[in-house]
Amino acid sequence: MDAEVVRRTPHGWRVGGGQRCDDAPDLISAMVLADLLTSEAGGPRPRAQAPGRAPEGASEVDRLKHTIAQLEHALHSRVVVEQAIGVLAERHTMPPREAFERLRSSARSRGRKVADLAGDVVESSTSPLTVLPDELGEV
Incomplete structure (x- = not known):
């Protein structure tokens, strides 16, 4: 055999x-x-919350630290979205721009943030149990 x-x-x-x-x-x-x-x-991996605005009356150092946290969060979200675009482009054999448009359209129609749905797409590349909207799932 x-x-x-x-x-x-x-x-x-x-x-x-x-x-x-x-x-x-x-x-x-x-x-x-x-x-x-x-x-x-490994336990559940909660998605990071955006830092929001700096507290009123915060010192300049605290405001700068808060700004750094906001920028780090934005960068992480961007990385996850770019990874999701790659997954969708490969999965559906489409150009990256079309993959982004499909991701954005799906997020809008479901009232979700693009970065949150992108996290699901990236997770689906290693976990077959992750459920995605029909337009993002299997070919």
């Missing part, structure tokens, strides 16, 4: 290679369970 190759895809586990073996569904179930347990062991 040829060796089985098990690989993880954005849409779940796939078994490829030679002949299918009877143990493949059990193997896939075990791998999915291992992924779930691993993600649970």
Whole structure:
């Protein structure tokens, strides 16, 4: 019997290679369970909240620290959006600009922030259990 190759895809586990073996569904179930347990062991990853405005009467140093926190948050959000654009462009074989437009349109139609939906898209590239809107999901 040829060796089985098990690989993880954005849409779940796939078994490829030679002949299918009877143990493949059990193997896939075990791998999915291992992924779930691993993600649970790390605990939930809350999304960072935007810092908002500096408090009234804050010193100049405190205002500058607050500005730095705002800029760091904006940079992180930008990175996540760019990663999501890459995931969508590859997943749907489309130009990055079209991937961004699809992401933005989906976020608007659901009343969500683009950065939050982008986080879901990025997460979906490693977790087949992450549910995405139909227009962003499978091809």
